[in-house]
Amino acid sequence: MTAPELTAPRRPMNRRTVGGAERWSWIFQRVSGVVLIVLIFTHLFVNLLTGDGVSQIDFAFVAGKWASPLWQWWDFVMLVLAMMHGTNGMRMLVNDYATRPFVRAMLHWALRISMIVIIVLGSLVIWTFDPCPTDAAGELLEGVPSFCESVL
Amino acid sequence: MWMWVVHRATGVAIFFFLLVHVLDTSLVRVSPEAYNEVIGAYKTPIYGLIEAGLVAAIVLHAFNGLRIIAVDRWTWALRRQRMLVWIVWGIFAVLMAGFLPRHLMHVFGGA
Numbered sequence: 141m142t143a144p145e146l147t148a149p150r151r152p153m154n155r156r157t158v159g160g161a162e163r164w165s166w167i168f169q170r171v172s173g174v175v176l177i178v179l180i181f182t183h184l185f186v187n188l189l190t191g192d193g194v195s196q197i198d199f200a201f202v203a204g205k206w207a208s209p210l211w212q213w214w215d216f217v218m219l220v221l222a223m224m225h226g227t228n229g230m231r232m233l234v235n236d237y238a239t240r241p242f243v244r245a246m247l248h249w250a251l252r253i254s255m256i257v258i259i260v261l262g263s264l265v266i267w268t269f270d271p272c273p274t275d276a277a278g279e280l281l282e283g284v285p286s287f288c289e290s291v292l
Numbered sequence: 293m294w295m296w297v298v299h300r301a302t303g304v305a306i307f308f309f310l311l312v313h314v315l316d317t318s319l320v321r322v323s324p325e326a327y328n329e330v331i332g333a334y335k336t337p338i339y340g341l342i343e344a345g346l347v348a349a350i351v352l353h354a355f356n357g358l359r360i361i362a363v364d365r366w367t368w369a370l371r372r373q374r375m376l377v378w379i380v381w382g383i384f385a386v387l388m389a390g391f392l393p394r395h396l397m398h399v400f401g402g403a
Binding site: 170173174176177180181184188189192193194195197198199200202203219222223226227229230233254258261262264265268269270273281282283284 | 300303304306307310311314315317318320321323324325327328331332334335340343347350354357358361364391394395397398399
């Protein structure tokens with residue numbers, strides 16, 4: 141199969157003809173994609189391949205990681221970029237497949253709302269995380285990391 | 293064409309996993325017990341296999357994404373885009389060969 145003959149466009153592409161939101165969405169998708177490869181591959185390597193892999197993951201493991209601002213920021217940036225990248229990608233699918241205006245508008249709203257809810261929820265969890273929660277009597281709850289003993 | 297389907301399918305799968313993953317991680321804010329109980333499900337054989345599929349989807353999406361960027365950006369990549377598809381599958385095979393044995397040992401015991 142040969143490619144069709146291409147003719148020069150009547151209006152050449154320049155800064156004025158390609159602009160606006162779609163162009164930024166295109167650039168964002170590529171830049172965030174490259175950054176996410178670094179963030180997510182490291183996330184998967186540290187959580188699934190080092191130590192005991194998936195079987196090591198519990199509350200104490202999360203508390204140990206988030207004791208370091210590096211991992212808090214790592215997970216926060218990953219959360220925001222991944223949700224924006226994913227929502228932007230889903231938006232392209234909605235634009236391709238949802239032809240009825242009402243359905244399309246509803247899906248766009250569902251995507252926007254879920255993106256904001258998940259980013260806000262995830263950010264609150266990362267930044268308000270308490271590694272040593274206690275019960276009403278002030279006793280440490282079961283499952284907290286061992287460093288909590290020396291903190292209390 | 294098929295890579296286009298693969299990219300969309302893996303993208304949708306990863307998106308929905310991401311929603312669930314943020315929700316399950318949020319349980320650390322409820323109590324250690326709640327989090328450990330739910331995350332314990334991830335360590336069962338069924339979820340262990342789903343995780344392997346998820347990692348496979350992420351690896352494919354990541355390297356096919358790099359191929360898309362290369363093909364958009366450079367004419368040499370556009371000319372060799374078919375070969376780049378094979379390179380994507382090659383990298384996928386190598387990374388999964390490194391990941392799967394260790395992950396499956398963690399899930400099914402023996403490591």
